[in-house]
């Protein structure tokens with residue numbers, strides 16, 4: 001039984017039998033794995049506090065021949081995004097932790113190393129621990145995740161006429177690309193302001209813990225939220241559960257204004 005030891009991000013867990021958990025984790029060097037954490041649901045387990053979503057940890061595990069599930073030996077936490085979450089921000093921040101973990105889980109290939117995806121995930125954990133502004137971080141993370149998958153449309157040139165998008169754009173309703181206002185269809189597109197596009201161009205060159213100086217007003221953030229939701233849903237062919245939860249939470253907080261923008 002070969003033993004592997006790797007840095008990893010915990011993505012999610014679920015119950016197995018009476019006392020165990022199955023842990024889904026993204027390793028830095030060997031892609032996404034599923035493993036059994038024996039006794040993880042017991043009160044005094046060695047896994048206590050180590051299996052929260054987006055914990056960055058050293059994980060040791062055995063691969064078993066002809067079995068998809070590995071056996072987890074230990075999980076030694078290095079960084080937890082929960083450490084920086086206080087009472088005031090907790091619901092929205094926790095909702096985002098779940099959302100980021102679900103996005104990585106959906107996009108990470110099984111047992112196939114994707115170091116860039118791992119580095120993106122780990123840097124977002126760092127940014128969350130450093131109390132980065134969570135809405136901006138979410139738009140940044142979606143943008144980078146979709147870019148790494150090669151499915152983010154150009155934010156500089158119109159997809160129809162190749163003209164510049166300096167004055168803003170419209171996300172075309174069927175093709176899910178950005179077109180200039182002259183090429184935009186009469187109805188059904190999502191309008192994207194020049195400010196929102198500027199944020200993306202700056203985000204392309206910024207680290208996630210350096211988002212505080214990048215300007216993104218609440219309306220421009222909501223434009224990107226809508227555009228990114230369309231892109232994610234069309235590429236995953238479904239809406240993420242955690243994304244729906246987050247949307248309901250934020251509709252609760254900005255009330256009717258939010259539902260008007262999100263129509």
Ligand SMILES: [Zn+2]
Nearest residue numbers: 158161180183
């Ligand atoms: Zn155009």
